[in-house]
Amino acid sequence: MEDFENDIRNCIKVLQQGGVILYPTDTIWGIGCDAMNAVAAEKIFAVKQRPKNKSMIVLLADARDVLQYVAAPHPDIIAIIESFDKPTTVIYENALDFPENVVNRDGSIAIRVTTDPFCKTLIKRFRKPIISTSANISGQPASTIFKMINNAIVNSVDYVVKYRQDDDAVHAPSRLVRIMEDGGIEVLRG
Numbered sequence: 001m002e003d004f005e006n007d008i009r010n011c012i013k014v015l016q017q018g019g020v021i022l023y024p025t026d027t028i029w030g031i032g033c034d035a036m037n038a039v040a041a042e043k044i045f046a047v048k049q050r051p052k053n054k055s056m057i058v059l060l061a062d063a064r065d066v067l068q069y070v071a072a073p074h075p076d077i078i079a080i081i082e083s084f085d086k087p088t089t090v091i092y093e094n095a096l097d098f099p100e101n102v103v104n105r106d107g108s109i110a111i112r113v114t115t116d117p118f119c120k121t122l123i124k125r126f127r128k129p130i131i132s133t134s135a136n137i138s139g140q141p142a143s144t145i146f147k148m149i150n151n152a153i154v155n156s157v158d159y160v161v162k163y164r165q166d167d168d169a170v171h172a173p174s175r176l177v178r179i180m181e182d183g184g185i186e187v188l189r190g
Contacts, residue, residue: 003163010159012126019158020044022135026087026116027174028144030132038099047156050138055104057089059114059132061123069096074179081113087174112174118163144170
């Protein structure tokens with residue numbers, strides 16, 4: 001638990017300074033920053049060597065937080081999110097207040113409400129959403145456990161979380177969905 005608290009404090013300090021972190025999520029290891037900081041988001045594109053036209057996922061701590069960052073979500077969005085039985089990223093139309101380089105060109109945003117204790121604690125204490133993109137060079141396989149992460153990534157970020165580095169449990173990337181007008185779910189990725 002000591003690593004957990006130290007990592008949370010160190011992550012918040014780095015995020016507040018516009019830095020980039022490498023951290024465990026409810027799915028795979030991620031690279032993250034303050035989702036409201038365009039300069040920090042640019043750093044992630046550089047670390048990943050990722051084309052700027054590819055959008056990234058944003059993590060929130062609670063389902064109700066979606067209402068603050070998305071214009072006109074489905075009326076039952078909180079109940080829909082709370083019904084998910086596995087990590088699910090939802091693509092929403094009409095993102096609010098995010099920097100241009102975090103939002104997709106069509107104005108949509110991919111948001112996952114995390115259930116992971118580390119991520120939830122980090123976001124609640126930071127009081128802002130954070131970016132979560134897979135910890136890999138763009139085009140290479142995603143790193144499901146810490147030992148798989150390319151040293152180029154580890155050496156390019158401002159802080160590497162120690163918590164869960166020894167975890168060998170392999171998790172899949174989140175399911176990616178779009179919520180239809182009738183409340184139905186269109187699965188875009190598994």
